[in-house]
Amino acid sequence: MKQEIGYITSLIGDPVRTKILWTLLDGRAYTATELALCADTSPQNISMHLSKLVQADLLAVESQGRHKYYRFSRPEVAYAIEAIGNLIPDEKHKKITGNTNNAAIKHCRTCYDHLAGKVGVLLTEQLIEQKLIEPEGAVYLVTKKGRSFFSEFNIDTDELKKSRRIFAKPCLDWTERKPHLAGALGAAFLEKMLLSDYFRKTKDSRAIVITAKGREQLYDRFKIQA
Amino acid sequence: MKQEIGYITSLIGDPVRTKILWTLLDGRAYTATELALCADTSPQNISMHLSKLVQADLLAVESQGRHKYYRFSRPEVAYAIEAIGNLIPDEKHKKITGNTNNAAIKHCRTCYDHLAGKVGVLLTEQLIEQKLIEPEGAVYLVTKKGRSFFSEFNIDTDELKKSRRIFAKPCLDWTERKPHLAGALGAAFLEKMLLSDYFRKTKDSRAIVITAKGREQLYDRFKIQA
DNA sequence: GGTATAGTTAAGTGTAGATTGAAGTGTTAA
DNA sequence: TTAACACTTCAATCTACACTTAACTATACC
Known part of the structure; x- marks a missing residue:
């Protein structure tokens, strides 16, 4: 059974x-x-x-x-729920959860424990563009340049790899329908950005707000206008 | 609603x-x-x-x-069902569907319309190894060498790209827990291999049997002992 | 100690929605 | 032109299981 x-x-x-x-x-x-x-x-x-x-x-x-x-x-549970989310009839995603603030949640939110939404996808694309991570099979690898980038955020990528959890992988975004960074690295990256007050979680929603500081950093480092 | x-x-x-x-x-x-x-x-x-x-x-x-x-x-439905399949409590995957031939289905089966199971995963790994396809973000690209490889199977990759469907992407295998080739290319590849009688579908199961001819080809081209 | 809060367990109830039975439409083939 | 088949539709029925009411355990804090 x-x-x-x-x-x-x-x-x-x-x-x-x-x-x-x-x-x-x-x-x-x-x-x-x-x-x-x-x-x-x-x-x-x-x-x-x-x-x-x-x-x-x-x-x-x-x-x-x-x-x-x-x-x-385990993360697979979250991935499965997201996959089901992808099946919601399109129609401009009118009522996402029955709530109102769908614009915010499409723009920037958490997906399990990492960053998703338009901002999450853009950021992932830029990480690849700037050769900080690179796709390899169904996972991401961190480049040498990437290792020093993440260490600026106090993320020891070598240490992270030791965890049982998958290190870095793409996760299909159900609003953007493009991949964003997931896995241990994705989680650590979001955690540090929250600590650095680039983002703040909202009380009862998966939506995330970008602080002025975060907005500045996103533009300076990644030319993302969030 | x-x-x-x-x-x-x-x-x-x-x-x-x-x-x-x-x-x-x-x-x-x-x-x-x-x-x-x-x-x-x-x-x-x-x-x-x-x-x-x-x-x-x-x-x-x-x-x-x-x-x-x-x-x-649409393929997303199949992907979501597969994602749910990934949640089945491990315990050596004893009873996969309540049927008996679980060994066969783990070894070689269809996943929606492309090849999956141990053979599907091995084949995908070899396609990458031999630089016929290469991972890029959450999709696969076909190399120049790959284009001529697939044309041997009467697959016109340029033509395939024109379809609305995503061209080539990894799909997480729920028995192997590694990616296998999905998307339009994955579907076309399986179709042609079925036509060439490398594989045959079974009557009431997702399991696929490998023909003697297929076994030979898999070893000659990919060193896969299936 | 006593009281409030967080969560669980057990027994009885109610109902959404799956199932069944009976009657129908459209298609094929003799 | 009849009969068999593939599938659907509409009531009527049935039942699994979510939910309630009530009584319980465990922790926190005064």
Whole structure:
């Protein structure tokens, strides 16, 4: 039973669970009650749904005091949800989540734990253009020039490669339909840019706002007018 | 309603519809009754499910006489289903579809309309190794050497590029977890290899058998012992 | 200690939507 | 021109499983 796709699809298929997964796509860990709010349902109900998702190894839990934090158990889950997002009938992507601020989310957002949207795609294209990373098969390699670039952000690429997680790979952007940088490097890069206050996360959305500082840097380094 | 993921996930979530989608993953077009057999349900029921999938633009229909042939409306649907396949709990992939011939399907199969499985991945690696195609961003480019290679198979790569479909891209293999060649080129390549009788499709499975001729060619050209 | 908050578990209920049965349209082939 | 076949449509039925109500455990903080 557990080894069939039907098991996975039926899990993903429930509207409440879909909302949970869609919410977690911003890469943050959420508590059960936060998710209950997002999915607009009761604590008991969300608890039931979450336990099913954990049992199927789609989500992982971590207890912190009386809170329980839920997040994706592995990046493939996020990739699959994104792939499903790609199937949403086009029609100019009118209502993306039923929310309103779709312009912002198309422009600049997180995809699991890395940068996506128009800005994410442009940035990735520039990293390649400037020969900081280069595509090789279905992954990206970091060039010598790239290694020193990332070290400016306190990212030790050699150290990152040691992690179990895939180092750097393209992830298809569901609004731009072009690839953006994902994997351990993509995650680290976004993390450092958030730390450097180039970007700031928004409260209840995957949208990300670009700070004045970030705007300046994006233009100076990459000629991106964000 | 139609512009939300919940709409898509709930469609994919039904067990009968999942079976339909999983079956169509071999790239063939199936009639309604064939699909009813695969999904082990009644004609009326399959008709209802199919019409929902068509309405959502996940499937396309073509009438031929009194038959109706169903297939994926676009490659992204197949990619999404494959991405979900990647989420099946590992445990050595014991029961892949509930069928028995899992060894064959892991070794050599179709993924939508191109070659996948161990052989598909090895072949793709060799195409890169021999500099017939080269990765560039999230797509593959065909080298000059590659152009003449494919023309041996009566594939006019320049002509192929004119189609709306993405020319050549890596697709993550859900058994090998490595990329294999997809897109218009991947589809054309498999088509020609089937025509040349290197491979033959099997009746009710995505598994593909390698002919003696194919085995020879794979070794001679690519040093692949299949 | 006591009280508030976070989350879980168990039993009973309700309903969306899959399934079935019966009757229909259009197509093929004898 | 009849019969068999491929598929659809429309009610009627059935049922899995999400949701609720209620009682419970565990942690936090005063």
